[in-house]
Amino acid sequence: MGSKYRFRSLNKYLNPINESLLAGAIGLAIGAIIMVGLGYSPLDAYSSLLRGSFGSVYSWAESLANATPLILTALTFAIAMRGGLFNIGAEGQLYIGAIAAVSVSLIQISAPFHLIIALVAAMTAGALWSLPVAILKLTRGVHEVISTIMLNWIARFFAFYMIANVLMDPVRGEKTISIAETSRFARILPGSSLNYGIVVSALAVLLILFLLWRTTAGFELRAAGHSQESSNYAGISYKKQVLRAFLLGGVLAGLAGAVQVMGRPPTYALISGLPQMIDLGFDGIAVAMIGRNHPVGIIFAAIFFGGLMVGGRMMQMSAGVPLELVRIVEGAIILALAVPELKRIFYVVRKKFARKEQRGGN
Amino acid sequence: MEIEHLWPILFISLHAMVPITLAAIGEIIEESAGLFNIGLEGMILISALAGALGAEYFGSAIGGLLVGAGSGAVLGVIFGLLNTYGRGDQLITGVGINLLALGFVAFMLINLGAAGFHSVPRDVQIKLIPLGVGSLSPLVLVTILLAIIVYWVLNRTQLGIRIKAVGENPAAADVAGIRVNAMRLGAAIVAGALVGLAGAYLSVDWFGSVTKEISAGRGFIALAVVVFSGLNPLLALFGGFIFGFFDGFATWVSTYPKIKDIIPWQFVAMVPYIVTLLVVAGVIGRVRFPKALGIPYLRE
Numbered sequence: 001m002g003s004k005y006r007f008r009s010l011n012k013y014l015n016p017i018n019e020s021l022l023a024g025a026i027g028l029a030i031g032a033i034i035m036v037g038l039g040y041s042p043l044d045a046y047s048s049l050l051r052g053s054f055g056s057v058y059s060w061a062e063s064l065a066n067a068t069p070l071i072l073t074a075l076t077f078a079i080a081m082r083g084g085l086f087n088i089g090a091e092g093q094l095y096i097g098a099i100a101a102v103s104v105s106l107i108q109i110s111a112p113f114h115l116i117i118a119l120v121a122a123m124t125a126g127a128l129w130s131l132p133v134a135i136l137k138l139t140r141g142v143h144e145v146i147s148t149i150m151l152n153w154i155a156r157f158f159a160f161y162m163i164a165n166v167l168m169d170p171v172r173g174e175k176t177i178s179i180a181e182t183s184r185f186a187r188i189l190p191g192s193s194l195n196y197g198i199v200v201s202a203l204a205v206l207l208i209l210f211l212l213w214r215t216t217a218g219f220e221l222r223a224a225g226h227s228q229e230s231s232n233y234a235g236i237s238y239k240k241q242v243l244r245a246f247l248l249g250g251v252l253a254g255l256a257g258a259v260q261v262m263g264r265p266p267t268y269a270l271i272s273g274l275p276q277m278i279d280l281g282f283d284g285i286a287v288a289m290i291g292r293n294h295p296v297g298i299i300f301a302a303i304f305f306g307g308l309m310v311g312g313r314m315m316q317m318s319a320g321v322p323l324e325l326v327r328i329v330e331g332a333i334i335l336a337l338a339v340p341e342l343k344r345i346f347y348v349v350r351k352k353f354a355r356k357e358q359r360g361g362n
Numbered sequence: 363m364e365i366e367h368l369w370p371i372l373f374i375s376l377h378a379m380v381p382i383t384l385a386a387i388g389e390i391i392e393e394s395a396g397l398f399n400i401g402l403e404g405m406i407l408i409s410a411l412a413g414a415l416g417a418e419y420f421g422s423a424i425g426g427l428l429v430g431a432g433s434g435a436v437l438g439v440i441f442g443l444l445n446t447y448g449r450g451d452q453l454i455t456g457v458g459i460n461l462l463a464l465g466f467v468a469f470m471l472i473n474l475g476a477a478g479f480h481s482v483p484r485d486v487q488i489k490l491i492p493l494g495v496g497s498l499s500p501l502v503l504v505t506i507l508l509a510i511i512v513y514w515v516l517n518r519t520q521l522g523i524r525i526k527a528v529g530e531n532p533a534a535a536d537v538a539g540i541r542v543n544a545m546r547l548g549a550a551i552v553a554g555a556l557v558g559l560a561g562a563y564l565s566v567d568w569f570g571s572v573t574k575e576i577s578a579g580r581g582f583i584a585l586a587v588v589v590f591s592g593l594n595p596l597l598a599l600f601g602g603f604i605f606g607f608f609d610g611f612a613t614w615v616s617t618y619p620k621i622k623d624i625i626p627w628q629f630v631a632m633v634p635y636i637v638t639l640l641v642v643a644g645v646i647g648r649v650r651f652p653k654a655l656g657i658p659y660l661r662e
Contacts (some may be wrong), residue, residue, distance in 0.1 A: 337458075338444060
């Protein structure tokens with residue numbers, strides 16, 4: 001009895017891991033099919049992808065650096081998902097967070113406080129950008145998918161305006177002023193992009209882990225996510241959960257923007273068109289799904305994605321396959337994850353296969 | 363202001379109305395059947411590319427529109443299969459399609475040569491109808507016609523009742539002998555074709571080129587129009603026109619010298635999205651959606 005129960009609880013963790021691995025394999029397979037169709041060599045592509053992402057200390061550092069903001073945007077999505085909400089607003093909130101972080105560099109403050117104030121400003125800005133989503137949902141019943149997407153676009157144009165007209169570098173017009181030295185995250189590995197911003201992401205993971213499974217607030221959020229009706233019956237305020245999920249999500253997404261601009265060498269500035277920010281929010285959604293909306297799963301999924309991004313560049317250089325293939329793989333992984341029947345079919349086929357092999361052996 | 367200045371706005375509005383309304387009508391069919399597809403944006407993006415390539419391959423604009431609609435229908439098959447027989451999560455599938463499209467279109471554009479941009483030769487673009495005061499795309503008329511046809515099918519035919527039954531109470535529909543999943547799959551395919559037509563219109567007709575950001579949130583604006591319309595295709599036509607107007611207004615203002623100097627272009631570009639948000643917030647209280655929207659049907 002005891003061992004059976006232990007096995008079951010182990011399965012609780014193994015099943016989602018298996019599903020994510022299976023989806024990952026399907027995604028890479030679809031990527032390979034497309035490459036073969038267009039005359040590329042998938043073997044060359046994937047081996048250079050692997051070398052570029054996890055082949056050396058330097059590439060590991062780069063992969064981790066790319067994972068840093070993704071962990072935060074993934075947490076934004078995961079918290080909402082745990083509460084039964086579909087928050088795809090991290091994209092816009094992180095632009096606003098980054099703008100707030102750069103704005104703080106307009107003033108001079110002494111060393112440790114400057115960094116802290118910039119982070120607080122980014123968190124506040126992210127939360128404020130997220131607030132209308134919660135308010136519109138609670139008072140007007142607007143679905144968060146629509147409101148977050150609209151706010152993402154508004155945030156993008158607002159950021160463009162701020163970059164070009166308010167925060168611009170007086171010498172180099174295509175970028176903003178750089179983050180003040182007193183407000184930067186130091187590099188961990190010299191020569192790489194890996195910086196102490198990753199500590200912020202790690203702390204956020206621990207905090208959310210604790211919040212979701214060790215506090216009443218987290219329990220209420222998860223209860224509302226399981227069943228809004230029965231949690232309501234148990235006296236859990238749905239309004240509170242919606243506010244909680246979106247505000248906390250905004251804080252995390254704001255942090256993602258801040259960490260990205262305050263920690264990434266060499267410019268420590270926003271560039272017009274936001275190339276280093278765009279899609280971090282949407283990639284975070286994919287990371288959260290592959291990590292099964294669990295903070296620990298998100299760490300691994302973010303490193304996997306960070307690796308894909310870094311390795312993708314290597315793939316582009318040495319195998320000639322455009323970097324964008326990586327996003328096709330991501331999309332295919334998500335589609336595979338969305339479908340429970342796919343996994344069931346896979347298990348049935350595997351079982352049949354195993355049985356056949358057994359028979360053949362006898 | 364003289365009347366000559368208003369004609370361009372009207373024409374831009376009508377042209378901007380087309381993709382939003384077509385996608386919205388598709389989504390209305392799908393949502394009536396109980397499928398909530400947030401992958402419209404990605405479907406528009408892929409069909410814009412497919413339509414452009416189709417137009418060049420067949421050497422005709424009509425060929426391009428058909429290829430665009432066909433590619434949309436194929437995506438509709440994928441979305442439909444995953445979310446009926448596959449019992450998938452509709453929101454997650456939609457996000458997957460959007461991500462896939464983003465990567466696929468950017469990837470293919472690089473493969474076609476110039477990164478991020480591909481222009482459609484003028485002779486395979488849709489010919490505009492000259493009206494004296496301006497030129498109008500025939501797709502504007504097609505869109506109006508389609509809105510009326512879909513309204514008629516959904517509200518005046520037995521097929522329409524069946525589609526709605528599947529979205530409202532799939533278990534009862536099943537008992538009445540309607541094949542729920544097949545009906546939903548069919549709705550997804552027709553919807554996909556309409557969304558695909560919207561995408562092909564962007565590349566083969568309106569812009570005459572493909573970029574990796576050609577959809578520019580129109581798929582999501584279409585979702586907002588669906589909410590605004592309360593699943594009525596005729597109201598979606600009206601909604602599409604309003605959003606088209608603000609979209610066109612933004613384009614028009616950004617080229618008008620005096621206004622450009624006073625208001626920065628970034629704020630003008632925000633207008634369609636802000637209006638969408640406000641309108642949706644204003645109407646939503648009185649809109650009722652199908653009961654089984656977004657829920658996979660499992661036979662007990």
